[in-house]
Amino acid sequence: MLPAPHRMRSSGEFARTIRAGVRAGRPSLVVHARLDDQATGSPVRVGFVVSKAVGDAVSRNRVKRRLRHLVAGELDTLPADCRLVVRALPAASGEPARLAGDLSDALGRVRRRLGSAS
Numbered sequence: 001m002l003p004a005p006h007r008m009r010s011s012g013e014f015a016r017t018i019r020a021g022v023r024a025g026r027p028s029l030v031v032h033a034r035l036d037d038q039a040t041g042s043p044v045r046v047g048f049v050v051s052k053a054v055g056d057a058v059s060r061n062r063v064k065r066r067l068r069h070l071v072a073g074e075l076d077t078l079p080a081d082c083r084l085v086v087r088a089l090p091a092a093s094g095e096p097a098r099l100a101g102d103l104s105d106a107l108g109r110v111r112r113r114l115g116s117a118s
Helices: 011-020 057-072 096-117
Strands: 022-025 029-035 045-050 082-088
Touching: 011 029, 011 045, 011 082, 022 096, 029 096, 045 057, 057 082, 057 096, 082 096
Parallel strands: 045 082
Antiparallel strands: 022 029, 029 082
16 A cells, blocks of 8 residues: 555546656556646655556455555656556456566666656
8 A cells, every 4th residue: 555645546637647747658557747836845646547447356456456556666756746547458457576577667667767857
């Protein structure tokens, strides 16, 4: 479970991150990220989107748990004031190792794009 300060809750924050941020797609997920200019010094905030296309409720919750666990280990590598939305695609319910690799690749791309956007 992500600590409370790192959880994204408002739909407006999700929408701003998806619309105004950078994006990196992989076969099992898409990562949207942006730097929040208004929240200087705030911790990284992360939100997850897992639609019914991923599978039944059990599959969706399993994917969310895996993603939360994987992202929690990456929080220190992301810049402060970063807002991150991880959107799972139907392939996310497959191999856990593939999901981990796709997330790692996507986060690497997002970090590079955020660094060049600053």
